[in-house]
Amino acid sequence: MGVPNLPDRPIHELAPLIETGALSPVTLLEACLQRIAAADPVLHAFVILCADRAREAAKAAEREIAGGTYRGKLHGIPFAVKDLLDVAGLPTGAGSLHLSDNVVEETATVVQRLIEAGAVFLGKLQMVEFAFGGWGTNTHLGAPRNPWDLTEHRSPGGSSSGSGVAVAAGMVAFSLASDTGGSIRSPAAMNGIVGLKPTISSVSTHGVFPLSQTLDSIGPLTRSVEDAAIVFDAISGADRLDPGTWGANPPRVSAGGANVGGMRLALLSPDQLPGVQPSILDALVRSAQVFRELGAEVVEIRLPRTPLEYCVGASHIIRTEGYANLADLMAEDRGAFDPHVRARVHAGNAGTAAQFAARLIERREDMVAMREVLEGFDALLLPATPIASPPLNTIDEQAMPLSDLTRFVNYLGLCAIALPNGVNPEGMPLSLQIVAMPSREDILFTLGRAFEGATPWHARRPDLSSLTG
Template sequence: MTATIAELAVGYRDGSRSPVEATEECLAAIAALDERVGAWQAVYADEARAAAEAADTALALAAGEPLGPFWGVPFALKDIVDVEGRVTTAGCAEWADRISPATGTVARRLLEAGGILLGKTKTVEFAMGGWGTNQHMGTPWNPWDPEVARTPGGSSSGSGVAVSSGMAPCAVGTDTGGSVRLPAALCGIVGLKTTEGLLPIDGIVPLSHTLDTPGPLSRSVLDAALMFDAMLGTPPAAAERDWLAGTGRYGALQAGMQGRRIGCLSDDERVGVDAAQLAAYDAALEVLSGLGSDVVPFELPTSFEELKNTRFLIVTAESYHYYGALMEDPNSKVDERVRARVLAGTNISASDYIAATLQRRIDLAEFAAAFEGFDAMVTPTTPMLPLPVDEADETNTPALFTRAANFLALCGTTVPTGVSPGGLPTSMQVVCRGGDETLSLTLAAAYEAARGPMPHPPLWAGPATEAATDR
């Protein structure tokens, strides 16, 4: 599967492509590759084919009238997003038979925009982890290394691997401390962390109702914008008009970097970042400067390390509220690493939780004051490149630079910065104020255009002939 959302949308309108062909390409790619990489929890082949036939028919009947850029686009859902009548496991073996009572709003909007649901992708149990591992339900294989099982990033691990390896043009993830951006970074694709409260979280199995945010994963910034519009519920005809005319959000995407003030890591925050990641980051900063932006160090009022650790108390407390009883049962078949993370909530009192929510107000105000005059903050998305799974420290997290955006109610776009000398993807995130998704996407798009095309990973779906079956 090589086509992007934008390529499919153009092809559908000029008759060179069809939803049926695109869906069959995805299903064939899944059949050919997923036994190797294990990105999918369930594949809905029969239903996807039926939806593709209906999309084809609608395109013919529309006779050129706009149906929207997401019409007929195959996509994947992280397996914590409910679809009525379908199993949603949330990555938990104890929930292997849990039937979704209703379809979540974000999923419903994508379907109403004409998207073709291919199936559900694997996740860290209850989305509580950044490496992408899952003891009982399986850890997807990062497609950038065909020999060594490396961390795919979590918690939206299957979504990242499915898109990176070419089995789907795009996928839904969720981000509570980096769970869209981390798999995007470690799998070499684009991920958009949306602003807290902007997209509805009903029908999404919660980790932290305060910080949970859904967002798109794709292979280009434009695709992320197109999918974001569908997730927002933007009327399809309006989204198509703006995209084709280069107006609205899509006009802004052409604005570039000129005159933007960008905050970069201070010297202290660079300590401990992998040398290859840091070299790619510095090269990206040079590109940003060359595009006309003013790149200067930005000092967070509270360090990334402190925001990663002490400020994550809110997530721990809220996850314990939802899953504490399950994790306290010694007989429950759960991921033991997740059990330990959730049970840390037993040590959090009501007073501690309230103090953390009040501290957040202070931190938000302090950050807003410090960020005055800046348009964006750019950091490496992760301090490290994809690690061998058996070397990942499950007591720690790759979310050093990502958790701050969740806690500070920001938005951000992760975009690849290239491939390391060792053949692994590098990345950066463009973080902006809450509600500034268009600006974040614009800056990321300007960098992406200057960077040039990214290569496909070694485990790329490519041509495949076997038919997929429901499983």
């Protein structure tokens, strides 16, 4: 049978069709490849497209399912990954021309888990060089175009720029990316999709090019909250190759509910959100009202510090560890690197070891203080970004950080999800961020499901008819 708009359908709608044989993984893959052929010459989301490899995997999935072996909801579902996750036999470029021939021999744990779940690997996606930037720009490789405006080159968000664009444009059903200070949530917000930043210890970073080992997280970008839950269940859990996960016991979330009755939610006071666009603040107020109508109690609160103030400590950690990870590589060729990224990396050499240690001690104190404030609340509500996607030629990267509202989550060891909650007067997506305590992804998904069930925003898709015909 024919299934309309295949590339735009969420995983949770595609999976039952594949399981029952109503939809072939080969048919789904070819629909995605057709979308890529039509849209990617303009949107530029992919760095490497592995069409032949994907076709073989889709055929294998088709044979397995026809033979009675169904691996689960990701079986036969196409996905792609940010180009800092290792895939054996392919280069891990990390958004840098300098690493374009960096062919690796192992596959990252999270990618391997998806392949073992039957998902169909389709390729690698554009990113900011070394994941060190929020707007999605890349001096040498270019910035993907935000699919919500084909008339003007707007920010796709970063650093996982291609990961957000590919999902929003229907090139893949989901993507996998990293988030050190907002690099999953910002592209999700800019592209009108869902982005999960899990608890740091819940998902392995083995086989991932690092920026800041203290703050790096791996998570999915998807077209629905339920899709993110399906992917999270597949990738999370302890990994013997990543000591940071050895004590991990993440919740299983894909079978969860959507009842928020009796939940108590903290709403960040607008006076702790300086510089946030009015349309985004209005969308936040409306989102809080949605939860009230669903039976939750919503209480406006103030944090011990503003999200922006927490950025100071987070930035110090990212810069210092970024310098430790990248300085030797950058010393090899001064002309081959993005000047904004180079400046950020070398800023990490300005402090002393004692100052870095002091930041880590301060971080622990901040974690305790935040826990005390959020005690008695199930989650915190705030915007995912301070502004909607602007034209790239209006951005001053030094003066306009995009991660002011996201970086504190990594710094404090929390988990968060970004999901669509409106549009601005120009028709660009807006996004709600829901934050919960460590290892409470189950709360994020309960709230996210409830919000999607009461609002239309997750069902919107960019108009690509001028590209696809």
